[in-house]
Amino acid sequence: MQEWILKHFPDLPISVSFVWIDFLDNDRFEMAKRAAGRIQDPRVKHFHDARDKILAGNAFANGLIRKHNGPAWDVYLFYAKGVTWDDTPPMPTIWWHQLSGNRRAHPKYFAKGKLPEKLHDTMHTLTGIPCNDTKKSE
């Protein structure tokens, strides 16, 4: 993912938030630190959403995840310039998820195993910046 959002757009002023959520059995702060260590870029900030409350996952679930289907996770959210977060997280300008099928989230936004392509195309749509399409196959 780092490839599609950051490396292909090295000069783009973008703000990236990685929220590492305690969702699977072994997830915890130390694992979040480890995952964060693999993605270092001055445009990135890392957060940890702890298991006991899952504040971010639950806050972002509203509008993205069907009711009573748990927190938002494995979601990829883009927000255009000017979008503000007031009481609750705003709806993304464009978003994708990898929650298979349509039980947990809307199938329209399901990346269907094509997440790199979806992220790549979304970046182009939102920035208008062209890049060499051969990079898509990297």
Add this chain to the structure above:
Amino acid sequence: MMRMLWKRAWVVGLIGVSLGWSAAFGADKTPGADKVEVVSLADSIEPLKTYFNENQDKLRFVTILSPT
């Protein structure tokens, strides 16, 4: 013959347990893991909200992922 096989199974088992333990509880060997800052949202989501709104002059990307 059986004794040899048992010995081998023990060695393989011990290596497996050792690797699993190391992965789960061992020291973090990921390059940069010690340097990178990870902000805890255990008490409040405000740090994420603040960062989001501070950067509203830019395109923003937020992803929520399991670290494992």
